[in-house]
Amino acid sequence: MSGINESVLETESLTKSFGGLIAVNNVSLKVREKTITMLIGPNGAGKSTFVNLCTGVLKPDSGKIYFLGKDITDWPPHKIYREGFVRTFQIPSPFLKLTVLENVLAALKSSAENPIKAPIRSLWIKEEEENIKKAFKILAKVGLEDVWDYEALKLGGAQLKMLEIARALATGAKLIALDEPIGGVDPAYAGDILGYVRNIKETMGLSFLLIEHRIDIALPFADYVYVMDRGSVIFEGLPSEVEKNPRVIEVYLG
Numbered sequence: 001m002s003g004i005n006e007s008v009l010e011t012e013s014l015t016k017s018f019g020g021l022i023a024v025n026n027v028s029l030k031v032r033e034k035t036i037t038m039l040i041g042p043n044g045a046g047k048s049t050f051v052n053l054c055t056g057v058l059k060p061d062s063g064k065i066y067f068l069g070k071d072i073t074d075w076p077p078h079k080i081y082r083e084g085f086v087r088t089f090q091i092p093s094p095f096l097k098l099t100v101l102e103n104v105l106a107a108l109k110s111s112a113e114n115p116i117k118a119p120i121r122s123l124w125i126k127e128e129e130e131n132i133k134k135a136f137k138i139l140a141k142v143g144l145e146d147v148w149d150y151e152a153l154k155l156g157g158a159q160l161k162m163l164e165i166a167r168a169l170a171t172g173a174k175l176i177a178l179d180e181p182i183g184g185v186d187p188a189y190a191g192d193i194l195g196y197v198r199n200i201k202e203t204m205g206l207s208f209l210l211i212e213h214r215i216d217i218a219l220p221f222a223d224y225v226y227v228m229d230r231g232s233v234i235f236e237g238l239p240s241e242v243e244k245n246p247r248v249i250e251v252y253l254g
Ligand SMILES: Nc1ncnc2c1ncn2[C@@H]1O[C@H](COP(=O)(O)OP(=O)(O)OP(=O)(O)O)[C@@H](O)[C@H]1O
Pocket: 018, 021, 023, 041, 042, 043, 044, 045, 046, 047, 048, 049, 050
């Protein structure tokens, strides 16, 4: 690795109000390539609104959003998703009646569906075989290869989170926004989830925007941290600096 990584996501003075309330106020944030960038802050700080702006769910009042150097400020969500910026929600939403493998295959297909090839049987059988191989590689990345034939509804909470991340990988994502990936998960497994995320980052070169409340557990896995309060970024820096910062202590840890 050499020098400073390129930014994958970059916002410039992003602002969004709801009536008189400025939910996101002039936020300029960067997610660099091959990093886990963490966004923390108390309830109502504007974290979810910020991610909604970046993924096209909400339109900013002003400011710019760049993904891999492209101005995506006015793009609709599906276009941003296809470009490789994928978001997982707080509540995992795989198809519960399908198996783990089928869930990953469905996500692979949604990225590769081709109506011209579909009627030609020999082409899609080969593609199906390749997809199964790809799916198993992805399942190995998230520690689910041994439960590939389980129905998703039989999985535990931590495994469901990993399936959601596997589905994001299957879409070919380059940047994955994780909204509280360890929320509601037994602390004993929370470190495992973030360990897998870190491993995916390192071996696949992906980037993550991680929104998290439990900073005691998540901080050691972060490469860079932003802290928001009432719409504004009040701190950015290295994980080792966060808990020492007086403003952060005052609004978040105090
Ligand atoms: N659609 C909306 N209409 C009006 N106000 C909204 C809307 N969405 C969010 N807000 C307000 O904007 C502010 C920021 O909310 P947001 O959900 O982004 O915070 P958050 O940091 O994600 O909080 P939490 O940690 O509770 O998830 C809050 O005051 C919230 O009430």
